[in-house]
Amino acid sequence: MVGLLAALSASAAGGMRIALPLLLIGLLRIDKLWSEIPLLSQIHPQVVLCILVSWSLLELFASKTFAGQRVLQIVQILFSPIVGAIMAIAIAQATSIEETFTNPWMLWIIAVVGGLLALVLQLVQAGWLYRLRGLPMWVIFLQDGLCIALVLFAFDAPRQGGLIAMLLLWLAIRSSKEWYRWYKHQELPGDGGNPRRSKRDPD
Structure with a gap:
């Protein structure tokens, strides 16, 4: 169970940024780098x-402007589904989740859940x-901080990381409900149930 929470924590980091969590996971395992990471192990470490x-630098600096x-x-x-799956597999292997040894197909389930x-x-x-x-800028910095924290939690505090994920x-899920409610509130009489029909600035 702890290993699964660690995999969720790492996958959530992949939902914040793409390169930064992969960079961190390699640096945290400096003795192995990316030698055991799917796909990345086929490329020279340098x-x-x-x-x-x-x-990672592009993510950190380009994210501060709207463009x-x-x-x-x-x-x-x-790329987030791919990174999420890679992070989940990497952490599952690093934490030696018992089920992945007795049932190898469990690794694929962990990868799919992490990618989703x-x-x-x-x-x-x-x-x-x-x-x-x-x-807003504070949200961007929060994303950066969460990404780093979730990777660290995956190794050192998987329960907390999994709970955050x-x-x-x-x-x-709450946001999706709020969006639907907001979307329906834009509907005008005579739109025939289509809130986009009379919008001047469609989203």
């Missing part, structure tokens, strides 16, 4: 390090980005 450092947020959001939505969690979190952030016309999922 190349992986260069790519992850460059993209940068929009570009990053598209890339993050596309990361994707859901990214979609929620994309929704808020376009509804608010840009995320489940709390983020709960907030995502």
Whole structure:
């Protein structure tokens, strides 16, 4: 159970940022780097390090502008399921979850759940980005901090990290309900149930 919570924590980090959690997981295991990480283990460590450092810096600085947020959001939505799955598998292997040895197919289930969690979190952030016309700066810094904390929790405090991941999922579900309610409130009489029909500035 602890290992599963650790995998959820790592996957949630992949739902915040793409390169930063992968960079952190390699640096925290400096003796192995990315040698046991799916996909990344097939690439030379120096190349992986260069790519992850460059993209992490881009995520940290480009996310502070609205144009940068929009570009990053598209890339993050596309790659977050992959990163979430990779993070989940990496942590599951690092924490030696017993079920993954007795039932290898469990690793695939963990990967799918991790990828879906990361994707859901990214979609929620994309929704808020376009509804608010840009995320506030304090939210951006909160995302950076959560990403780092979730990776650290996956190794050192998996219970707390898993609980934070489940709390983020709960907030995502709540947000989707609020969006639907807000969307329906924009409906005008005569729109035939289509709130977008009379909008001057569609989202």
